Amino acid sequence: MYDFTFNFEQFLAEYWQKKPTIIKGGFKNFIDPISPDELAGLAMEDEVDSRYIAQHGDKWEVKHGPLTFNDVPEDHWSFIVQAANHWHEGAARLVTPFRLLPNWLMDDLMISYSTPGGGVGPHIDQYDVFITQGSGKRHWRVGPKNDDYEEEFRHPELRQIKSFDPIIDDVLEPGDILYIPPGFPHDGYAIETSMSFSVGFRSPKKQELLSSFADHVIANEIGDVHYHNPDLPARSNSGAILDAERQDLENMMRSLLDHPELMKDWMGEHLSQSRHELDLIAAEPLWENSETHQFFMANETLKRLGGLRAFYYPETPHIGYINGETVELPEECSQVIIALCDQEALDGDTLGAMREHPAVIDLLTQLINQGSWYPAE
Template identity: 50%
Template sequence: MDYHLTLNWPDFIERYWQKRPVVLKRGFANFVDPISPDELAGLAMENEVDSRLVSHLDGKWQVSHGPFESYDHLDETNWSLLVQAVDHWHEPSAALMRPFRALPDWRIDDLMISFSVPGGGVGPHLDQYDVFIIQGTGRRRWRVGEKVPMKQHCPHPDLLQVDPFEGIIDEELEPGDILYIPPGFPHEGYSLENSLNYSVGFRAPSGRELFSGFADYILQRELGSQRYTDPDVPAREHPAEILPQEVDRLREMMQGLMNQPEQFQQWLGEFISQSRHELDVAPPEPPYQPDEIYDALQQGDKLARLGGLRVLKIGDDVFVNGEKIDSPHRPALNALAGNMVLESEHFGDALEDPSFLAMLAALVNSGYWFFEG
């Protein structure tokens, strides 16, 4: 199904993006759920899928992690089932991400879906990333507070909740309504009836994550092996002293590694194109031969991108799930990055190049693209 978002993106970005929370009434007109509660519950029973059950009974919060074998022990109130990265595992749900491509692909993370019974929720909390929460079936009440320093506490180790707050938004959301919340605004939602919610989350790497990822890249590539030298080591009054110019030289050694544009771009493309959650990769059996790919495309078959696969472009370079794709056929690479579904015309004369066909076959045989059934 195609979802159409009724949103003026330039106006939204100017007024709200990373600035203020807002309720977008009927953001999706005539909204239809892409998944049922039973399908969601089935996904949460799979080993590869990240899921949680959160309940609040007698003033106590409880969290259990999937995979789940049964739900027979659950009452009719005060619990929520949350499943992460559903766009990786359920193709109809992945379609819900596409209207948000008005924002950069590299910033979009994944789709979390929750099913909640009356009273179900995860308590007052705040996130360090942007999120659009789409209301599906049912009704849910949401409160959002002002962005002020708030004390976090842990009624349960898996729930980083905050103290009660005064709401600047307090509304019931109905199917198709969307609540946008920037980072740092405390919020709380609880269901008024059985309901589905869809959270489109955005990636916001911390400096710590970036340094850690770059350090791993340096070690893997055996970069930075040049050692510190000081042929004109300066005299000093105290042997224990590290002189300012020595501190500067050491810092410059470290900065020099990041100030190599080609290496930095290669690392960034590999790092930022990797998914944080497992992909539902199913390599075809038997593998496709390049000429079979060619024939299928010429006959009008379409290649669809695997849900959750990150395909990103930096300059002329295209990265797929942590790997750079090498080819001189730039328009065809741009098509790979820009389109969720590909036809023969997207590739142009690149299909006549055996090396490009071999690369495309390798991507399909990795399970990253597949022919639509």
């Protein structure tokens, strides 16, 4: 288990989306939750998002996974695995302490392995990131936030910038945590062979929300109504769009937003969709409701799939949004939805009397058969 050595609420008040900082010894006695060989194994898989980045003097090389590691140079290269918490149970445990932040903001755990000199060059990200140093040491520089940084196109797949004057210039050792808010330029390179673990938090953009809501409206055939104006006036300028007509059309569009329940369901489904592939494996053979009931009566434990997103609204806790889908239980079963969304494991004691409820057993059987939850070993 990983526990912070610092007060997280105090951190939020002083640093969150305000300024970068290094928290020395943020994790005490930190041990890598995954070995380099295990990480390389993930990078070789088709389903896993991975990259190899190497620097050869002034030139950069980028390869996308699945990766192989034949004929790699001695130094100045890294490989990165995105969403490692989706594929490795040990790595997923590193995400747990960061659940003091809302899960709907969490993106993924990215892990990088770097040889001496390895890095991706100076760049700017538009999300919050906590970079925990694992084995080895890494030198980090972070600059001030401004709009004057000039891009440098050393490779078409690396959005690097030119140099900056650092406000942070330090070496991270195992257990140190570097926090970088959106928009602050940074550059890190390995002093010695090392592992870095980056937990990213990404807020949605206006464009993404509008596009997703439009898709939801179309898919559900909402607002399939034409513009009508029985009081249409005649005009001498047929090319003119009268102001009243423009306002009517704008009001038609705005009226789509004037459906609170529709908006809530869309938002729950949208935010619960993962940006990264999940390691979903359907149960084989499929479970029957009787097996699920017996499982929880024996107080066995289900674990939530790494990276699975599950949310609810506190005012309607009997409705949940899991991996882009809406699930609903009777109101007296709200504690089950809350447990599924707030906790990473579920057992018979947590369910209590709810393990006898047919609707609860039916939902849990569906989730097990989908592979969203699975029996703990």
